[in-house]
Amino acid sequence: MTLPPLRLIPPSPARQRPAGALSMGPVLFNWSPDRWRDFHFRIADEAPVDTVHLGEMVCWKRQPFIAPHLAEVVDRLRAAGKEVVLSSLALVMSEREREAMRDLAAGAGDLMVEANDLAITADLAGRRHAIGPMVNVYNEGTLAFLSRQGACRVCLPAELPARAVGVLAAAGLADIEVQAFGRLPLALSARCYHARSRSLHKDGCQYVCAQDPDGMPVDTMDGRSFLTVNGTQTMSSRYVDLLAELAALKEMGVGRFRLWPQSCDMVAVAHLFRDCLDGRIDPQEAGERLADLVPEAEFANGYIHGREGHARVAEPLG
Amino acid sequence: MPNPPAERSRPVDPPFSPILLAGLALAPVPPRLLQPLFDAALNVVRRRHPDILDRLSDYPDAVIGIEPVDLPFVLLFEPRPDRPVLTVLRDFSGVRLSAVVRGPLAMLFALGEGRLDGDAAFFSRQLVIEGDTEVILALRNAVDGAGIDLEADFRATLGPIARPLIEAARVGGHLFRRLSRDMSLIRQALIGPALKSADAQSARINDLERDVAAMRRSLRAREQRS
Amino acid sequence: MTALSRPVELVCPAGTPAALRAAIDAGADSVYLGFRDETNARNFPGLNFNREELAAGVDYAHGHGAKVLLAINTFPRAGQPEAWHKAVDDAARLKVDAIIVADLGLCDYAARKHPDLRLHLSVQASASSAEAIRFYHRAFNIRRAVLPRVLTVQEIAALCADVPIEMEVFIFGGLCVMAEGRCALSSYATGKSPNMNGACSPASHVRYIEKGDKVESQLGGFTINTFGAGEPAGYPTLCKGRFETNGRLSYLFEEPTSLNTFAILPDLIAAGVTAFKIEGRQRGRAYVANVVTAFRQTVDAIGRGEAPPVFDLDGITEGGRQTAGAYERNWR
Incomplete structure (x- = not known):
């Protein structure tokens, strides 16, 4: 069986963004539809972010809840001058999910789509699109291949150290984005651990994940906080905070920083990152203010320093 | 850096077996008299299975303790690529170990020959590993990958002297399996009361650990509120 | 039961040369293995093959009518892809029957540099849909995909009917509960x-x-x-x-348990799967010999249309427990 070759387009040169752009990632948690809509309205009106991602990345069973509000949220964000990117599902398995991904690629119109699974990449090939953090981009070979397919922006996997980030940013093949705030997505499964923790199955999950707007804490047997469960997704317990590394990463050519929505005041968080990127506030003070904004959080920056993801490294990058 | 294991922390209880009895008989024998036997064994391995040392070349400075719990001596293996050493000692006192593996001799032999799956032995808790798990895993994989057949190796090298040794090990392994069940009954009867008090002690330790975990959680909650 | 019209392939782990010989002697159709470095996803201490051992292994396998599949299934380090590229080049030179790859860039390198080298998509690529698999097939002429351990038997059957290449599934051993290759x-x-x-x-x-x-x-x-x-x-x-x-x-994520598909093997074969993989390159050769023997007899019995024999592999499985994992929907 012979299939037609994939359409290739020449790579577009990465835009130089000396200021560093801010992206609000898609909401990963199962927030109520009203909360989800109001969150984005407020981001549209008040948050100094350039881009906002919308779409269900974790569990397609949640999609019907946000679908009715999607159009008005897109309109509000665009009216406020934000770029809107539609993020795709991160683990595509069922016929329903596959069909939804085909529809997403076909119906996005002039909105950019972010691929979080290779199920959707063939449908996106030949036009500008983004690659999300759930697609494995570890090296320049992969980056070059995806760039030839039309990928113009790549949010890197959480575990990449600064050395690798620098190599990819220097390749100049796509706008490189780094996850800079919030609980880190670490793993995906077909199994729902929120349901399992209540002795339920995914099919009859009763949407118990909605009870934890920042995910369900997972502690070790001896009482240390360790991970967070968000339905089929497993996340870090600690929040990544790269305020202290922003300048060095920008220097390496990283063009964008992603903030993952948490239930804290994300408008204030976005202002801190914006101010820090623009040099209006020094990273240490920004870090202290961030800790005040999210008093329940413990912070980490280990991955970017080439260490354990949960580690907190005080020394500067480089 | 790996933590060196305690010099001789809680050993696996020796199973009752002819090896244990032979071990008791060997107890007065100074380890240095046994040393030539182990030098010969290591020479056999070096000659017939050079890939074992090759597979351990990432751990040139490792000091691996091997403790057959049913014998009155222990072994020290240093896989230095140029000059590997296998030393027999009374115990590990004064030795800085990277890691130690403990188990009945018959099981250590079976492991060495790949007749037994190391993971299975460990999952069933018949082997105990302490210290740098990576070194032990490397040794296990290296030995397993070499396809050692101790009987053939020794026969090829030592000739007729090897025979009684091999027979002893084989009979030991057989009897060990047959007798281990009976022995556990005898053991229970002899040291039951002592075990009971140890059980009570570990129950108290369990309670304390639970308290510590609970305190950690409440401390964390308090820190978050303040 | 009726006899099978098409052969199925038993793909068996070889962490060491001794395990390779044990697997082939026990009836493996293929063995999979890796170089002794970080180019493969079982980079465990004391395990795997150097170039000479691989050459000898290929000789032994081919001499016994078995194939050798080389896993180069980690993701090359940014700025330093040489070790991975060399692994691909050496695989072609030493005439392995296929390489098992996960990284898009490495697929691209292998497809361009060695167009005759057969490519299998590693489970680490986490291709869980017909769209993803067809994408790899079109872009790199991938000939077989190892399916992630997230799909049910029904989903696998639908997938097999929907893709133009061979499918391989795990049938025994360690069980990843997360989507492989996407777990940090x-x-x-x-x-x-x-x-x-x-x-x-x-x-x-x-x-x-x-x-x-x-x-x-x-x-x-x-x-x-x-x-x-x-x-x-x-x-x-x-x-x-x-x-x-x-x-x-x-046990929030999974009990200490092993995947075991003896009971549903006929369903997986009927679903159209070509190759059946036993996990365990890190396990000893005793384990490999036992498991391969059991599955050889089972697959042969199914092939003849007979009831498969019953095996008890509890003693060599983690925690002494077994599960059919994601192949059954209620696992989710």
Whole structure:
């Protein structure tokens, strides 16, 4: 069986963004539809972010809840001058999910789509699109291949150290984005651990994940906080905070920083990152203010320093 | 850096077996008299299975303790690529170990020959590993990958002297399996009361650990509120 | 039962030359293995093959009518892809029957540089849909995909009908409960990444602490489990640990258990799967010989249309427990 070759387009040169752009990632948690809509309205009106991602990345069973509000949220964000990117599902398995991904690629119109699974990449090939953090981009070979397919922006996997980030940013093949705030997505499964923790199955999950707007804490047997469960997704317990590394990463050519929505005041968080990127506030003070904004959080920056993801490294990058 | 294991922390209880009895008989024998036997064994391995040392070349400075719990001596293996050493000692006192593996001799032999799956032995808790798990895993994989057949190796090298040794090990392994069940009954009867008090002690330790975990959680909650 | 019209391939693990010979002697159709470095996802201490051992292994396999599949299934390090490229070049030179790859860039390199080298898509690529698999096929002429352990038998059957290449599934051994190749739990705890360094829950970060009658297993300093006297222990693979959620202690992700598909093997064969993979390159050759023998007899019996024999492999499985995993929908 012979299939037609994939359409290739020449790579577009990465835009130089000396200021560093801010992206609000898609909401990963199962927030109520009203909360989800109001969150984005407020981001549209008040948050100094350039881009906002919308779409269900974790569990397609949640999609019907946000679908009715999607159009008005897109309109509000665009009216406020934000770029809107539609993020795709991160683990595509069922016929329903596959069909939804085909529809997403076909119906996005002039909105950019972010691929979080290779199920959707063939449908996106030949036009500008983004690659999300759930697609494995570890090296320049992969980056070059995806760039030839039309990928113009790549949010890197959480575990990449600064050395690798620098190599990819220097390749100049796509706008490189780094996850800079919030609980880190670490793993995906077909199994729902929120349901399992209540002795339920995914099919009859009763949407118990909605009870934890920042995910369900997972502690070790001896009482240390360790991970967070968000339905089929497993996340870090600690929040990544790269305020202290922003300048060095920008220097390496990283063009964008992603903030993952948490239930804290994300408008204030976005202002801190914006101010820090623009040099209006020094990273240490920004870090202290961030800790005040999210008093329940413990912070980490280990991955970017080439260490354990949960580690907190005080020394500067480089 | 790996933590060196305690010099001789809680050993696996020796199973009752002819090896244990032979071990008791060997107890007065100074380890240095046994040393030539182990030098010969290591020479056999070096000659017939050079890939074992090759597979351990990432751990040139490792000091691996091997403790057959049913014998009155222990072994020290240093896989230095140029000059590997296998030393027999009374115990590990004064030795800085990277890691130690403990188990009945018959099981250590079976492991060495790949007749037994190391993971299975460990999952069933018949082997105990302490210290740098990576070194032990490397040794296990290296030995397993070499396809050692101790009987053939020794026969090829030592000739007729090897025979009684091999027979002893084989009979030991057989009897060990047959007798281990009976022995556990005898053991229970002899040291039951002592075990009971140890059980009570570990129950108290369990309670304390639970308290510590609970305190950690409440401390964390308090820190978050303040 | 009726006899099978098409042959099925038993793909067996070879962590060492001795395990390779054991697997082939026990009836493996193919063995899979890796070089002794971080180019493969079982980069465990003391394991795997150097170039000479691979050449000898290929000779032994081909002499017995078996194939050799070389896993180069980690993700090349940014700026330093040489070791991975050399692994691909050497695979072609040493005439392995296929390489098992996960990284898009490495697929691209292999397809361009060695167009005749057969490519299998590793489970680490996490291609769980017909769209993803067809994408790899069109872009790199991938000839077979190893399916992630997230799909049900029904989903696999639909997939087989919907893709133009061979499918391979896991039938026995260690069980990833997360989508493979997309799991950073181990690197979060240890700083060593399965995708970059080739080992999940690496032994260098494992400690067993004896505490009275209990043994506590730790990974990267985090307590993963404790085992009481006589309780079967487990390696502290993160997703098989005991954790506390909402005040309740449980095996939140998965019990220490092994995948076993003896019962559903006929269904998987009927679903159209070509190749059946046994996990366990890190296990000893005794394990390999036992498991391969059991599955050889089972597959042959199914092939003849007979009822398969019954095997008890409890003694060599983790925690002494077995599951059909994601192949059954209620696992989710």
